[in-house]
Amino acid sequence: MRLDIPGTGARVLVRDPGPRVAEIVHTLLDGGAVVDVQESGTHPVVRDLAARRLVTVVAAPDLTAYDVVLRDPALEAQEPPRPSTGGRVVLVGGGPGDRGLLTLAGMQALREADVVVxxxxxxxGVLDELDPRPEIIHVGKIPSGAFTPQERINEILVEQAQAGRNVVRFKGGDSFVFGRGGEEWNACVDAGVSVTVIPGVTSSIAAPALAGIPLTHRDVIQGFVVVSGHVAPDDPRSTVDWRAVAETRMTVVVLMGVKTLASIADALVAHGLDPETPAASVADAGLPSQRVARGPLRDIARIGDEADIRPPAVTVIGHSVAALRPQDTGTS
Incomplete structure (x- = not known):
């Protein structure tokens, strides 16, 4: 049975410990609870847990001091937690799009949500599995289409949390890798709203891996850099030092760079990167529509366009692109 613990730091008392006390305690600790056990000191497992400083043994506890009291090891008589005194926001990175790459913690946060933004x-697709179903608020930014300003997204998160709701901000990749999660965090903090983060599998690593491209490879590449291609190198809004990127001798991963890829390639070549450097663009990573285009740096933008590479896509530039041998599929 799943334990519903009202947040990290919740105080939980386990009464009448039985044969499952170790599993119960570890489950509670995984949830961030502080655990006391009411016991006379004769239970060997409880003594071990106390010796490892996982629990505190109390003889005559004040039941009103606890958020949750478990009356038996099977959890059949669990008392309900106290009502929440306020809402919160959880920033959940959903990974590159394949539901299998959503973390267990992210899925649990969705199950506990009152509203998902x-x-x-x-x-x-995982939202259809939630029961009860939370309110769903779509705030996607479709290229050349529907667009919810980031400022409005911040307002929605704060408004919903201040209404006492458990809010999950659910987005692709990782919230803190070009996901503007930092802005959402600051908006919550400025408004006095509790905010936490559940990291996601970033597409900067996942997309190449799903295409069979390692970002590092022993004796070939010893590091990688991730840059935004949202604006072209000659755009005054660009803060990327493309000369430094070209001189790193590391794998270069470009996110949000489909439209600017030709100018990015030109800039890297102009700053000394070999135009024959292997490159690959991966679109819709992890989805049935995944597409991969490969070619030398000087031609990758054209090859990607011919292969119908469209956002969302990740481009990888470096010798690690050609580091792995192709698999023999056994087909003729």
Whole structure:
């Protein structure tokens, strides 16, 4: 039976410990609870837990001091937690789009949500599995289409949390890798709203891996850099030092760079990167529509266009692109 613990730091008392006390305690600790056990000191497992400083043994506890009291090891008589005194926001990175790459912690946060504020690139299919179903608010930013300003997204998160609701901000990839999660965090903090983060599998690593491209490879590449291609190198809004990127001798991963890829390639070549450097663009990573285009740096933009590479896509530039041998599929 799943334990519903009202947040990290909740005080939980386990009474009448039995044969499952170790499992119960570890489950509670995984949830961030502080655990006391009411016991006379004769239970060997409880003594071991106390010796490892996982629990505190109390003889005559004040039951009103606890958020949850478990009356038996089977959890059949669990008392309900106290009602929440306010809402909160959880920033959940959903990974590159394949529901299998959503973390267990992210899925649990969705199950506990009153409202989900989601992007179009999150694995939205998992929302249909939620019971009861939370309110779903779509705030996707579709290229050349529907667009919810970031400022409005911040307002929605704060408004919903201040209404006492458990809010999940659900987006693709990782919230803190070009996901504007930092802005959402600051908006919550400025408004006095509790906010936590559940990391997601970032597409900067996942997309190449799903295409069979390692970002590092022993004796070939010893590091990688991730840059935004949202604006071209000659755009005054660009803060990327493309000369430094070209001189790193590391794998270069470009996110949000489909439209600017030709100018990015030109800039890297102009700053000394070999135009024959292997490159690959991966679109819709992890989805049935995944597509991969490969070619030398100087031609990758054209090859990607011919292969119908469209956002969302990740481009990888470096010798690690050609580091792995192709698999023999056994087909003729």
């Amino acid at each position: 989601c992007d179009r690139l999150a694995p939205l």
